[in-house]
Amino acid sequence: MILFKTINELKKYITAKRLSGISVGFVPTMGALHSGHLSLLRASKTTTELTICSIFVNPAQFNDPSDYQQYPVTIEQDIRLLESENCDVLFLPSVPEIYPADFQKKQYKLGALETSLEGEFRPGHFQGVCQVVDRLLSIVEPDWLFLGRKDYQQCMVITELIRQTGIHTRLQIVPTMREASGLAMSSRNLRLTAQDREKATAIYRSLQWIKTTIRPGTTLALSEAAEKILLEAGFDKVDYISIADAQSLEPIENWDGQLPIVALAAGFLSGVRLIDNISLTGE
Numbered sequence: 001m002i003l004f005k006t007i008n009e010l011k012k013y014i015t016a017k018r019l020s021g022i023s024v025g026f027v028p029t030m031g032a033l034h035s036g037h038l039s040l041l042r043a044s045k046t047t048t049e050l051t052i053c054s055i056f057v058n059p060a061q062f063n064d065p066s067d068y069q070q071y072p073v074t075i076e077q078d079i080r081l082l083e084s085e086n087c088d089v090l091f092l093p094s095v096p097e098i099y100p101a102d103f104q105k106k107q108y109k110l111g112a113l114e115t116s117l118e119g120e121f122r123p124g125h126f127q128g129v130c131q132v133v134d135r136l137l138s139i140v141e142p143d144w145l146f147l148g149r150k151d152y153q154q155c156m157v158i159t160e161l162i163r164q165t166g167i168h169t170r171l172q173i174v175p176t177m178r179e180a181s182g183l184a185m186s187s188r189n190l191r192l193t194a195q196d197r198e199k200a201t202a203i204y205r206s207l208q209w210i211k212t213t214i215r216p217g218t219t220l221a222l223s224e225a226a227e228k229i230l231l232e233a234g235f236d237k238v239d240y241i242s243i244a245d246a247q248s249l250e251p252i253e254n255w256d257g258q259l260p261i262v263a264l265a266a267g268f269l270s271g272v273r274l275i276d277n278i279s280l281t282g283e
């Protein structure tokens with residue numbers, strides 16, 4: 001694996017590689033890598049001929065400064081994991097490399113995707129996500145971008161970003177990797193005690209409960225009951241449990257039994273914010 005810290009060197013390398021006509025896959029991450037991240041890498045390795053992973057904890061997407069400060073950093077272990085997966089390139093830029101003094105912040109038009117769910121509870125988050133993904137895509141210009149379904153709303157936002165920028169990158173959404181307990185793997189799980197990890201399984205359980213219980217008609221009582229499951233399991237606070245249109249993420253209060261829908265949840269356990277989602281109409 002080759003490690004680049006500067007945009008110039010990375011671009012020079014990609015340009016030279018592209019001369020032989022190879023396809024490029026890109027896996028952006030914030031590090032503290034786990035098996036979920038590695039499943040994206042594997043998807044890239046099977047789909048493309050050159051896999052580039054980036055590790056960059058993007059300050060622009062943290063609305064809470066203490067969340068940014070506490071974000072886990074495990075770079076040496078990350079490098080070992082990437083090497084064991086035969087990742088070809090690691091891009092590890094500094095903050096000034098990505099956001100130089102003359103960086104021009106753009107404003108992205110994301111409509112309701114930006115203000116609902118995560119957007120409501122983390123104002124500015126998706127502008128920050130678009131900022132960094134737009135920047136990284138313009139540097140790497142990958143044929144394929146790999147994102148995890150775990151961050152479902154992010155996948156919808158980036159689909160919209162790709163459409164708006166017109167960049168020739170295709171998006172592959174990779175299924176959520178879970179612990180045997182059902183808990184979605186997340187870098188933030190590192191901040192949970194073993195006991196909290198047990199309690200955290202309630203988030204997946206509540207979503208599964210919605211999936212097995214939902215019928216055409218009103219959905220409001222389901223979200224409320226699922227929220228109760230989380231609070232009874234020991235969650236301190238539930239930001240939302242929403243049953244929503246799988247594309248626009250608009251809340252569905254009366255389901256016709258046909259429309260593709262997802263259930264999404266976010267809540268705090270011992271001060272750690274966890275999110276998860278499942279499809280209610282697909283696998």
Ligand code: AMP
Binds near residue numbers: 035040147151
């Ligand atoms: P992060 O480092 O949290 O920014 O995540 C980097 C990428 O890994 C994003 O596309 C995430 O959606 C994806 N990811 C994180 N956790 C998982 C998981 N448990 N399963 C699949 N993909 C994941």
